[in-house]
Amino acid sequence: MNYVLKNLPVRSQKPRTTGFTMVMDKGLSIKEVENFIDANSDFVDIVKLGWATSYLTKNLAQKIDIYQDAGIPVYLGGTLFEAFVIRGQFEDYRRVLQKYNLKFAEVSDGSISLNHDKKCEYIDILTKDVTVLSEVGSKDAAKIIPPYKWIEQMQAELQAGSWKVIGEAREGGTVGLFRDSGEVRQGLVEEILTKIPEEKILWEAPQKEQQVWFVKLLGANVNLGNIATNEVIPLETIRLGLRGDTFDHFLGDHQL
Amino acid sequence: MNYVLKNLPVRSQKPRTTGFTMVMDKGLSIKEVENFIDANSDFVDIVKLGWATSYLTKNLAQKIDIYQDAGIPVYLGGTLFEAFVIRGQFEDYRRVLQKYNLKFAEVSDGSISLNHDKKCEYIDILTKDVTVLSEVGSKDAAKIIPPYKWIEQMQAELQAGSWKVIGEAREGGTVGLFRDSGEVRQGLVEEILTKIPEEKILWEAPQKEQQVWFVKLLGANVNLGNIATNEVIPLETIRLGLRGDTFDHFLGDHQL
Amino acid sequence: MNYVLKNLPVRSQKPRTTGFTMVMDKGLSIKEVENFIDANSDFVDIVKLGWATSYLTKNLAQKIDIYQDAGIPVYLGGTLFEAFVIRGQFEDYRRVLQKYNLKFAEVSDGSISLNHDKKCEYIDILTKDVTVLSEVGSKDAAKIIPPYKWIEQMQAELQAGSWKVIGEAREGGTVGLFRDSGEVRQGLVEEILTKIPEEKILWEAPQKEQQVWFVKLLGANVNLGNIATNEVIPLETIRLGLRGDTFDHFLGDHQL
Structure with missing residues (x-):
């Protein structure tokens, strides 16, 4: 770092399994990626090419290579x-992963209805090719999944081979873990944490207030995702107690 | 495209007259434009240099040339x-269009009061030099124009020579077609569509929810405008049913 | 400028002491800075590397040099x-300013409790090394400082050597000068202006509505800060009455 500040929380280093930051790219050009x-x-552990934006990305292979050559899967x-999947093209999907030299894949059912055993079967199959992240939670604000169900599904998906399970938000930070206002469903998060090891969960938290909330609950090295490309350094300062929002939080820990 | 997905809606291709995307540039540098x-x-059919930002743009001629050489007017x-116009400098304006080699111009009265016959006269004069887009709707939230008036004005402006008429929003997506909350004035849109051919209208819809609303109402090839530069690929996925918001909408159409 | 528009408000020119624009950089890369x-x-008079983002900035010295070589401190x-300060490392802070060849520094107490005499002492010491901007107002929404206190503190800080005093907002435009909704605390601003010369105050106003409010109150050449990097040209058009929001405001002044 550029200068020494005493008593900062200790951050995990790359390659990280905790304190993980997943960034969403929703259409950067090659130069913008560079x-x-x-x-x-x-500060970036993995990049997601948001939803199906990769379908339209020019020079997709080059873009993926640039990230991966920089140590960012x-x-x-x-x-x-x-x-x-809904088009009956799962085998085509596997070929896409291979064609673009991808080492990670996401299995989700945010927009489709998928029998949970079938979802776990997809996870199991894909783990033969790649490391799988699987996502729990619907993109449909009307579909409220009770906490015990989140837990059951997360457990089954980890059992099926998922490396980590993702708690759904959206690019905008609503639905899933969050209310329409963007507020965290605190009881849900706390109940999940009684049963699922923290390091196995990646929390999607695109809004600053959500990131602050998770850092205050789980510390500097919480796994967070759906971070916008221009919010990576700001998030890192939140993790370190170097932004107003968490400034006090870590001082107490270090008896200044 | 980078891989084959079955049963996607068919998108119009450039040069487009329907399924048109107008993007707003509010001050990009030359390298950012590239x-x-x-x-x-x-995925970009035309670029608007937002409101009067062109007054302050460095290397304006070069910037316009870069866009136009890439096939984007x-x-x-x-x-x-x-x-x-309000400064009595309409002839100066015509000279600006010529100096910068512009082939399109917008005629609007969002911030000034302009007799509608006079507005149509400006349209008529400018069509001698360029292709005209004219805009209906005020930037003043207090000025509510009733639907029959929108229709009368749109008809008169098309008659006067406008290539397309624009339904006003703002950069932020309020006023004109939208309520203060950003919600679409649905009755207004539907009434306009009973009288004005859909392909003659360019709907300003900067917010994602507005884009989704129009795609659900009018399909993949609706004309949309005031799209931010980093929302072009996201909009394209909305048009194709490849984002959560419209994922279901097109599946029904294609009997998956 | 690119063409002549009559009767625009006269803008101050660089180096400015009024009509000053302070921009917040929260993590741009070297190429993005260029x-x-x-x-x-x-249109940029000074750049702030937001809160402690400089701790994490790669090639920090190079980045600062690029700005400063372009005439932007x-x-x-x-x-x-x-x-x-809270870590007892004030002398280390002075060395950081020197190491990076900085000519300006900010003294604030938005996140810590600092006796006001002590704050003025820091201002006094730092004026030996650099030009000081000092900030009044808490980042804590619960800490409401009454107007007379703002005035007393601003007067004492100017007395202690501050070049300008900053009215606190945040990156997001809440707290300090603003209510949670982002709305300006108008009475506070007006009372401050009865006692502190306008040119000595830099108002943080990241949201467009806030910028418009200050331009309408104090004219084209009000000092504004915390402007996002992609909002500099838009702000300049607001100052000049060339955006819908202030279009009418300056026309009246010039008897069009």
Whole structure:
């Protein structure tokens, strides 16, 4: 770092399994990717090409290679997995992963109805090819899943081979873990944490208030996702207690 | 596209007259324009240099040339037209269009009071030089124009020579077609569509929910405008049913 | 400018002491800084590296040099000053300013409790090294400072050597000068202006509505800060009455 500040929380280093930051790219150009990596690569653990934006990305293979050559694995948004599955094109999806040299994939059912055993079967099959992240929670604000169900599904998906389970938000930070206002469903999060190891969960938290909330609950090294490309350094300061929102939080821990 | 997904809605191709996307540039640098074009040019039909930002743009001629050489025509925001007109400098405005080699212009009265016959006269004069888009709707939230008036004005402006009429929003997506909350004035839109051919209208819809609403009402190939430069690929996925918001909408159409 | 529009308000020119625009950089890469300068340098008077983002910035010295070589001084956010002070590292902070060749610094107490005499002492000491901007107002929404207190503190800080005093907002435009909704605390601003010369105050106003409010109250050449990098040209059009929001405001002044 550029200067020494005493008593900062200790951050995990790359390759990270905790304190993980997943960033969403929703259509950056090649040069924009290069600029992004230049400033942020130390703080980015994985990049998601949001939902099905990869369908329309020019020079997709080159883009993925640039990220991966910089030590940042890439995966395709879960909505794309669902778009292939609902069209009966799951085998085509596997070929896409291979063609683009992807080492990670997401399995989700945010936009489609998928029998949960079938979802776990997809996870099981894909773990033969790649490391799987699977997502729990609907994109439909009307579909409220009770906490015990989140837990059951997360447990079954980890059992089926998921490396981590993702708690759904959206790019905008509503639905799933959050109310329409963006507020965290606190009881849900706390109940999940009684049963699922924290390091196995990646919390989607695109809004600053949501990131602050998770850092205050779980510390500097909480796994967070759906971070916008221009919010990576701001998030890192939140993790370190170097932004107003968490400034006090870590001082107490370190008896200043 | 990068892989084959079955049963997607058929999108119009460039040069488009339907399924048209108008993007707002509110001050990109030359290199940012090049990056933008690199990733998005297939999905952008015209760029508006927002309101009077062109007054302050460095290397304006070069910027316009870069867009136009990439097959993306440029026009200057309607507020600039109004700024010239209210100062009695309409002839200066015509010279600006010529100097910068512009082939399109906008005629609007969102910030000034303009007798409607006079507005149509400006349209008529400008059609001698360029292709005219004219805009209906005030930027003043207090000025509610009833639907029959929108229709009368749109008809008169098309008659006077407008290539398309624009339904006003703002950069932020309020006023005109929308309520203060950003919600679409649905009755207004539906009544307009009983009288004005859909392909003659360009709907300003900067917010995602507004874009989704129009795609659900009018399909993948609705004309949309005031799209932010980093929302072009996201909009394209909405048009194709490849984002959560419209995922279901097109599946029904294609009997999956 | 690119063409002549009559009867525009007269803008101050660089180096400005009124009509000053302070921009917040919260993590741009080197190339992004170059792109930003290319399009905006005439309209930017100083750049703040937001809160403690400088701790994490790659090639920090190079970044600061690029700004300063383009005639744009740089300073580090007040939260960083506070992070050093609360750790008993004030002398380290002074060395950081020197190491990076900074000519400006901010003294604030938005996140820490600091006796006001002590704050003025820090201002006094730092004026030996750099030009000081000091900030009044808490980042804590619960801490409401009454207007007479704002005035007393601003007067004491100017007395202690501050070049300008900053009215606190946040990156998001809440707290300090603003209510939770982002609305300006009008009575507070008006009372401050009865006692403190306008040119000595830099108002943080990141939201467009806030910028419009201050331009309408104090004219084109009001000092505004916490402007996002992509809102500099839009702000300049607001100052000049070339955006819908202030279009009418200046026309009246010039008897069109």
